[in-house]
Amino acid sequence: MKVMHAYRCAKSWLVCQRIAQQSVYKYSSSTQPKITTHYSVIPRENDDRWKDVEMERFSDEADVIVVGGGPAGLSCAIKLKQLAKEKGKDIRVCLFEKAQEIGMHTLSGACLEPRALKELFPDWKERGAPLHTPVKHDRFAILTKNWRIPIPILKGFPMHNDGNYVVRLGNVVKWLGEQAEELEVEIYPGFACTEVLYHEDGSVKGIATNDVGIHKDGSPKDNFERGMEFHAKVTIFSEGCHGALAKQLYLNQDFNLRENCDPQAYGIGIKEVWSVDKSKWKPGTVDHTIGWPLDRNTYGGSFLYHLDEGEPLVAVGFVTALDYSNPYLNPFREFQRFKHHPSVRGVFEGGTRIAYGARALNEGGLQNIPKLAFPGGCLIGCSPGFMNGPKIKGTHTAMKSGIVAGEAVFNALTDEERTNETQGLYVPEYEENLKQSWLWKELKSVRNVRLSFATFLGWYGGLVYTGLFYVLGRGKEPWTFKSKGPDYKHLSPASECRQIEYPKPDNKISFDLLSSIALSGTNHEHDQPAHLTLQNDDIPVMRNLAVFDGPEQRFCPAGVYEYVPLEGGQDGEMRLQINAQNCVHCKTCDIKDPSQNINWVCPEGGGGPAYNGM
Amino acid sequence: TMARVLVGVKRVIDYAVKIRVKPDKSGVVTEGVKHSMNPFDEIAVEEAIRLKEKKFATEVIAVTCGPTQSQETLRTALAMGADRGIHVEIPADDYVKTGPLQISKIFAKLAEQEKANLIILGKQAIDGDNNQTAQMTAAVLDWAQGTFASELKLEGEKLTVVREVDGGLETIDLKMPAVVSADLRLNEPRYATLPNIMKAKKKKVAKLTAKDLGVDLASSIEILEVADPPQRLAGIKVENTEELVGKLKEAGLV
Numbered sequence: 001m002k003v004m005h006a007y008r009c010a011k012s013w014l015v016c017q018r019i020a021q022q023s024v025y026k027y028s029s030s031t032q033p034k035i036t037t038h039y040s041v042i043p044r045e046n047d048d049r050w051k052d053v054e055m056e057r058f059s060d061e062a063d064v065i066v067v068g069g070g071p072a073g074l075s076c077a078i079k080l081k082q083l084a085k086e087k088g089k090d091i092r093v094c095l096f097e098k099a100q101e102i103g104m105h106t107l108s109g110a111c112l113e114p115r116a117l118k119e120l121f122p123d124w125k126e127r128g129a130p131l132h133t134p135v136k137h138d139r140f141a142i143l144t145k146n147w148r149i150p151i152p153i154l155k156g157f158p159m160h161n162d163g164n165y166v167v168r169l170g171n172v173v174k175w176l177g178e179q180a181e182e183l184e185v186e187i188y189p190g191f192a193c194t195e196v197l198y199h200e201d202g203s204v205k206g207i208a209t210n211d212v213g214i215h216k217d218g219s220p221k222d223n224f225e226r227g228m229e230f231h232a233k234v235t236i237f238s239e240g241c242h243g244a245l246a247k248q249l250y251l252n253q254d255f256n257l258r259e260n261c262d263p264q265a266y267g268i269g270i271k272e273v274w275s276v277d278k279s280k281w282k283p284g285t286v287d288h289t290i291g292w293p294l295d296r297n298t299y300g301g302s303f304l305y306h307l308d309e310g311e312p313l314v315a316v317g318f319v320t321a322l323d324y325s326n327p328y329l330n331p332f333r334e335f336q337r338f339k340h341h342p343s344v345r346g347v348f349e350g351g352t353r354i355a356y357g358a359r360a361l362n363e364g365g366l367q368n369i370p371k372l373a374f375p376g377g378c379l380i381g382c383s384p385g386f387m388n389g390p391k392i393k394g395t396h397t398a399m400k401s402g403i404v405a406g407e408a409v410f411n412a413l414t415d416e417e418r419t420n421e422t423q424g425l426y427v428p429e430y431e432e433n434l435k436q437s438w439l440w441k442e443l444k445s446v447r448n449v450r451l452s453f454a455t456f457l458g459w460y461g462g463l464v465y466t467g468l469f470y471v472l473g474r475g476k477e478p479w480t481f482k483s484k485g486p487d488y489k490h491l492s493p494a495s496e497c498r499q500i501e502y503p504k505p506d507n508k509i510s511f512d513l514l515s516s517i518a519l520s521g522t523n524h525e526h527d528q529p530a531h532l533t534l535q536n537d538d539i540p541v542m543r544n545l546a547v548f549d550g551p552e553q554r555f556c557p558a559g560v561y562e563y564v565p566l567e568g569g570q571d572g573e574m575r576l577q578i579n580a581q582n583c584v585h586c587k588t589c590d591i592k593d594p595s596q597n598i599n600w601v602c603p604e605g606g607g608g609p610a611y612n613g614m
Numbered sequence: 615t616m617a618r619v620l621v622g623v624k625r626v627i628d629y630a631v632k633i634r635v636k637p638d639k640s641g642v643v644t645e646g647v648k649h650s651m652n653p654f655d656e657i658a659v660e661e662a663i664r665l666k667e668k669k670f671a672t673e674v675i676a677v678t679c680g681p682t683q684s685q686e687t688l689r690t691a692l693a694m695g696a697d698r699g700i701h702v703e704i705p706a707d708d709y710v711k712t713g714p715l716q717i718s719k720i721f722a723k724l725a726e727q728e729k730a731n732l733i734i735l736g737k738q739a740i741d742g743d744n745n746q747t748a749q750m751t752a753a754v755l756d757w758a759q760g761t762f763a764s765e766l767k768l769e770g771e772k773l774t775v776v777r778e779v780d781g782g783l784e785t786i787d788l789k790m791p792a793v794v795s796a797d798l799r800l801n802e803p804r805y806a807t808l809p810n811i812m813k814a815k816k817k818k819v820a821k822l823t824a825k826d827l828g829v830d831l832a833s834s835i836e837i838l839e840v841a842d843p844p845q846r847l848a849g850i851k852v853e854n855t856e857e858l859v860g861k862l863k864e865a866g867l868v
Contacts, residue, residue: 058809100628101646171646191808212805221802230806275637313636354634521648523630610631610648 037218050327069097072381073238102177136284144555152475168613192602203424204376271317283308376424472473521610654736731787748795
């Protein structure tokens, strides 16, 4: 089956090449308008419009730089400052976050296991950490089109939530930010790190923040300003799932970070927050389902959490694994139709939707983790990927990795006896210590669960395997499943797949895409180069549309990609329109593009969603 | 003579965020919602700084009125190039009742205290959309006013303002001291860059209360209720004029 699939894909690729060569008149790149103007694709060094522009950057120094202010990055920064205070040492920690405010780009279910939080702040309750909703009722079910089959959650099950809290992760992150500021971490929200800087010896020197003031066509505005360079002995990369700088680091041939691991597997999580009718509100209830509306071979499921913070709020979402093969699959519309299931729609009747957002998440496990430390830097959090898939939790492990990194880096910085071969510090102790910690044990015990769902038995097989080997066997089976290749390779050509009939939104429970995007509060400075950059502007129409019917117009939860008729073109000729302003920074396009032609880069800092306690 | 410029900045809900009315209808939800500097105020700050850069002004003082979080907006103004900041602290409960009349009195008092001879404000805030503060401030001070400015030129004691009015553009000459309100096309504001944000941390921000300035915040306006506008009903398409007339007759409109 795999061989046939690969053969068909290769054949379709060759067909495209031949079409491109023969029909120069029909599909010549001169009829496709130029889409990408970003300087990462069109370099400024040879661009006439930039020849008189001052390109020098200010620079500053810190001891540690943290890229990304999420749970992992903040935990690392906090740990560093806690140790500095304890040992009476002074270290400068600077944290950069692309969102306008800490917590504004955070999106998660979320059911938080407070294990790592307790390690970081044993007195988290007294400090007012916003964990207000202990889990009271925990339910799991398999959905079919009309029925709900409850599955009892026994103590050994991965999603057993005793002792955990339903949280609005954005608010937890905001609170972590306040704790970090109290400890004198320098936090700079509204600044994206867009470049990794290197020393002559190849070790990481630091980062550069984004330039501002570039027109949409790539030329400099009057208020153009270069970003700033920050140099540090160690740079911590905590950009979350599928980070942009992490992607660059993986290409670094000196570090070879991914040489011994499988490619990461991902899912896309789409979430809404609803203010529901008081009679439907059951604070402390946690509901998970798998099955409908996804078919047996597509991994994914829903979550529905009732918060207990005063207002009758419910967080609901749907995760679709990105290794799906049908290009007609639309994760957003799967989510919208899920809400109509008879066992679920009652919650939403009479309620108001108040928030919407989406983010890619890791579905992989131990086998997908790259090398974590390299000269001058460390990878922490969901960026390398420590999410426990079966538990559907990644925050506690992300924070733990931040804490362990903070400890290792602090020791490396303050150890006067230490000899460093490179200017940027290499801290392998971070990885070694992490492997000795509960994080590694936990991930080891679930390492085969996700992949057990990826056989031809679909999630039937997965459930059975999980029941046998995780619940009963506690994950001690001696074998480790291998990944089946990166997500983007799993897409089948559209000609081989059935279109999916999605129901129209009823505007009471289900909604259209545009009104949903409006609720995310996302916005970007309009006049800047699109940050969804294409290596080759012709490939979308020539390959993605021709072979896969343009899957990006379906998997993007923000309506960024649209195939529209080409003005002045022949009948039926299309072009790709990129509505970069809508982007919610979920990273799904960079992951699932079958041509891997889309490269997501950071837009001007401050742009993106305006999530409020998501 | 050089100008001493007072610039007013207001922290408002970001224009791209969807507003939600509080369940108790007392106002809109602001907790945790993304806020930014009022866009017209950014333009006002930019103009003030350009005056200083062209050596027409000696000092630019940024002023904001509101609860603690308003300071963020002040920091942005300082990062753009203002020299000093003044935060007139108004607790959240009083702030919801505060409007252009009270603010204009505060600005007037501060202008006297700081010996400012030019006040530049945004023409209106995108939350209240009142378009009154600049005009009221000029009235309280009995100063000249040039509102909806799309161009500003200072020559000695004379301020030339090009105003955007319904009929087109109006050019007026004002004798200083004066109040100007900035309109969209006055300039394109600069970014608050990281090096400037770091420098701005060292700039002074003074804290005052309305009482310190002898201004009474009592308002003669009371908000009874805030509600969503009624839902727009979907229209229907008709096939021809006969059907249209029929439908209009049905609805009793003709």
